Amino acid sequence: MNEMVNAYTEAAAVFQLLAHPSRLHILDELRxxxxxxxxxxxxxxxxxxxxxxxxxxxxxxxxxxxxxxGLNVYYRIVDARVLRLLEQTLGPAQPARRVAGCPCPHCVEQEACCS
Amino acid sequence: MNEMVNAYTEAAAVFQLLAHPSRLHILDELRxxxxxxxxxxxxxxxxxxxxxxxxxxxxxxxxxxxxxxGLNVYYRIVDARVLRLLEQTLGPAQPARRVAGCPCPHCVEQEACCS
DNA sequence: ACGCTATATGCAGTTCACTGCATATAGTAT
DNA sequence: ATACTATATGCAGTGAACTGCATATAGCGT
Structure with a gap:
């Protein structure tokens, strides 16, 4: 029975990670x-x-x-269980996107150099 | 965008409920x-x-x-979303069972009255 | 009415997560 | 080496959740 209690504690720890709007938002973006x-x-x-x-x-x-x-540090999700929980709760992942205020190479449009 | 923030807050609230070993145990039993x-x-x-x-x-x-x-109060789960999250995390629900220390009519075996 | 059982509620102490701010590290460019 | 950018870490204040205990309600049997 003790191993069951631990199962609940473990599962609760995962839910605890998701029980926060900012972390949820971050994870949804990382999806x-x-x-x-x-x-x-x-x-x-x-x-x-x-x-x-x-x-x-x-x-x-x-x-x-x-x-x-280089200077940037890229994060990505590696926990499949979390991905499933996110999909279950927030629906399917949205496509990647560039963001206005972000200066990283992935977001800065390759602009014409001599305009 | 604000409605999105609220979506994260709402989802986080659900996860918060599950982010507790005792509540998880209770819900798993109620399943x-x-x-x-x-x-x-x-x-x-x-x-x-x-x-x-x-x-x-x-x-x-x-x-x-x-x-x-009567004297007893029976609880049951009515949130389908929570049921899905439980199944995802803890696996399929176990069959109902009687419990030794519980005096309620559901748990007390119908013993022979005149033995 | 009284006592007994099952359950609910109120309150206080303690712990812990959240948040903000200051500062440290590390990589890049000049 | 210096300056700058991107990110990480440390620390403290605040508030919320967890927990335990005492007590209140409510239904049943005598």
């Missing part, structure tokens, strides 16, 4: 594809430190992983 | 079928007041409803 901190910062309209804090929570729970690319 | 407070009390091995507290949280969130039958 679209890997994104850097500045991207999430622009989408959530929250201070950078705040985003990093929530990302740390998700990272330490092995829900997301980070991948450095 | 087997309606159960009275004394039943849950026996299963969780927690004081009655504690069980009622958690049930109140679930009731006020419209996840469960109560139905009085």
């Amino acid at each position: 679209r594809g890997p994104a850097c901190v500045c991207h999430l910062q622009a989408v959530l309209e929250r201070p950078q430190a705040y985003i990093s804090q929530q990302l740390r929570v998700l990272r330490e729970a092995d829900v997301v992983v980070d991948e450095k690319d | 087997r079928g309606p159960a009275c407070v004394c039943h849950l009390q026996a299963v969780l091995e927690r004081p009655q007041a504690y069980i009622s507290q958690q049930l109140r949280v679930l009731r006020e969130a419209d996840v469960v409803v109560d139905e009085k039958d």
Whole structure:
């Protein structure tokens, strides 16, 4: 029976991660594809430190992983269980998108250089 | 965009309800079928007041409803979304069962009256 | 009416997560 | 080396959730 209690505790820990609007928003954005901190910062309209804090929570729970690319750090979801829960709750993932306020290479349009 | 933020807040509230081992245990037991407070009390091995507290949280969130039958109050899950999340996380519901320490009519075996 | 059982509610102490702010690290460019 | 950008970390204040305990309600049997 004790192993069952632990099962509930474990499951509760996963739900705890999702029980937060900002983290949910971050994860929903990451469902679209890997994104850097500045991207999430622009989408959530929250201070950078705040985003990093929530990302740390998700990272330490092995829900997301980070991948450095020069100055930028790209995060992506690696927990299939979380992905299923997100789909169940928020519906199918939306397509990736560029974000206005984000200066990362993925978001800055390749503009004509000599206009 | 504000309605999206609210969507995250709403979803987070649901996850918050599930982000607790005792509530998860209670809901997993209720998946087997309606159960009275004394039943849950026996299963969780927690004081009655504690069980009622958690049930109140679930009731006020419209996840469960109560139905009085004499002295006993039977609870059951009415939120399909929560049922799906439980199945996703804990697997399929187990069959109903009688519980030793529970004095309610559903659990007390109909013993031979004159033995 | 009285007592007994099943359940609900109120309240207080404690813990813990959330949030903001200041600062540290690390990579890049000049 | 210096300056700048992107991100991470540390710390403290606040508030909310968890928990336990005492008590209230409500139905049943005598």
